[in-house]
Every structure is written in structure tokens, then in C-alpha cells.
Amino acid sequence: DTGVSQDPRHKITKRGQNVTFRCDPISEHNRLYWYRQTLGQGPEFLTYFQNEAQLEKSRLLSDRFSAERPKGSFSTLEIQRTEQGDSAMYLCASSLGARVSGNTIYFGEGSWLTVV
Amino acid sequence: QKEVEQNSGPLSVPEGAIASLNCTYSDRGSQSFFWYRQYSGKSPELIMSIYSNGDKEDGRFTAQLNKASQYVSLLIRDSQPSDSATYLCAVNEGRGADGLTFGKGTHLIIQP
Numbered sequence: 001d002t003g004v005s006q007d008p009r010h011k012i013t014k015r016g017q018n019v020t021f022r023c024d025p026i027s028e029h030n031r032l033y034w035y036r037q038t039l040g041q042g043p044e045f046l047t048y049f050q051n052e053a054q055l056e057k058s059r060l061l062s063d064r065f066s067a068e069r070p071k072g073s074f075s076t077l078e079i080q081r082t083e084q085g086d087s088a089m090y091l092c093a094s095s096l097g098a099r100v101s102g103n104t105i106y107f108g109e110g111s112w113l114t115v116v
Numbered sequence: 117q118k119e120v121e122q123n124s125g126p127l128s129v130p131e132g133a134i135a136s137l138n139c140t141y142s143d144r145g146s147q148s149f150f151w152y153r154q155y156s157g158k159s160p161e162l163i164m165s166i167y168s169n170g171d172k173e174d175g176r177f178t179a180q181l182n183k184a185s186q187y188v189s190l191l192i193r194d195s196q197p198s199d200s201a202t203y204l205c206a207v208n209e210g211r212g213a214d215g216l217t218f219g220k221g222t223h224l225i226i227q228p
Contacts, residue, residue, distance in 0.1 A: 033215065033216075040124075040220065041220055042120075042204050042206075042218030042219050042220050042221055043160065043204070043216075043218050044218070045215035045216060045217065048215060056215060059215070091159055091160070103148060104150070104165055105150075105162075105216055106162060107152075107159045107160050107161070107162075108159060109158070109159050110158075110159045
């Protein structure tokens with residue numbers, strides 16, 4: 001399978017614990033995105049990387065959220081001190097980043113987080 | 117604030133009929149427009165992209181874009197029960213920004 005891969009697919013954690021999600025993008029894609037989706041809403045953009053550079057992080061939901069892409073390949077999204085309101089599906093996506101063609105973005109299967 | 121508006125539905129269409137899904141967006145600088153299909157509990161799947169005014173056809177799907185009216189639509193011909201899903205309109209934020217802004221989606225039900 002050469003699509004966007006996310007791990008774990010499901011995570012249940014207690015409030016106050018830290019969680020980390022991993023994303024492996026499509027191999028030739030240099031842009032990687034994180035989105036959050038809650039029930040009944042469309043995906044909400046959080047942050048994105050061009051290779052290893054994080055070009056947008058102002059939309060991360062709070063300072064408890066952080067993302068890394070240390071070698072420009074896989075990425076991690078960490079949520080510290082989780083709260084029940086963090087329960088959502090966290091989506092990773094990737095793209096070639098070709099502006100002329102419109103930068104088509106492809107999503108992974110998502111990581112479901114439940115905070116109890 | 118950039119917004120993408122969709123009627124949440126549900127939109128109920130008989131099998132074999134044409135389903136018409138609509139979307140408006142607020143940012144005139146937007147340059148790329150996408151329709152994603154999302155089945156319950158699954159991630160969004162790209163259906164169509166459109167970048168220029170007019171129509172773009174791909175199989176049973178036709179995307180329509182009118183930048184002057186800031187309006188995007190998706191037509192699904194010969195609707196099938198398997199088309200029942202939530203359809204998300206997404207807009208690239210333009211002017212060098214690279215995140216997609218999504219609408220809340222329209223829930224489409226194809227009645228057998």
C-alpha cells in the first residue's frame with residue numbers, strides 16, 4: 001500500500017496523559033499536513049510541513065499540541081495533558097506541493113482519539 | 117475569516133437520479149477547489165478537483181466552478197446507493213497558503 005499511513009488507528013487515553021500519533025506520507029510527497037475532525041464537522045487544518053520545515057503552526061489548537069517532521073519523511077503529532085475535548089479523529093495528509101496543479105491533498109485513514 | 121458553506125442535509129435522491137451538491141466560499145483569493153467523499157467512520161477520499169471556471173467531468177461526476185459567484189457544485193449522475201456518504205467541499209486558501217478549508221459537508225442519501 002503506497003498511501004498515507006497513520007498509527008495508531010485508535011487510541012483511548014485517560015485525561016491528563018500524553019499521546020503521540022505517527023504519519024508516514026506518500027513516498028514522493030514533500031508536504032505533510034495534520035487536520036482534526038470532530039463529529040459533524042469538516043476537517044480542521046492544524047499545521048503543515050514542507051520537507052522538514054514546519055511552515056504553519058499558528059492553527060495548532062493550543063500549546064499542548066506540537067508536531068515534528070525531523071527528517072522530512074514521517075511526522076508525529078503530540079498532544080500533552082489530554083482533555084476530553086481533544087477526542088476527535090486526527091487526519092494526516094500529504095501532497096506533492098505543486099502549486100500549478102493545485103496541490104492535491106490525499107488523506108490517511110485517520111487516528112481516532114478518545115479521552116476518558 | 118475564510119469560510120466554506122454547505123447545506124448539511126440530509127439530501128435524499130432516488131437511485132438513478134442526479135444528485136446536486138452546492139458550496140460557497142468567502143475568500144476571493146482561493147485558487148483550487150476540491151470535492152471529497154467521506155463514508156461514516158472513514159477518512160475523506162478525493163473525488164474531484166477543479167481550478168478554472170466552468171465544468172469538469174469525470175465519469176458520473178461533474179464539478180462546476182463559478183469564481184465570480186464564489187460557488188462550486190458537484191453533480192452525480194445515475195446516483196447509486198454506494199454514493200450515499202458525506203460530501204465535503206474544500207478550498208485551497210490561495211495566495212501561497214497551503215491548507216485546505218473544508219465545509220461541514222452535505223450528507224447524501226441515495227434511496228434504492
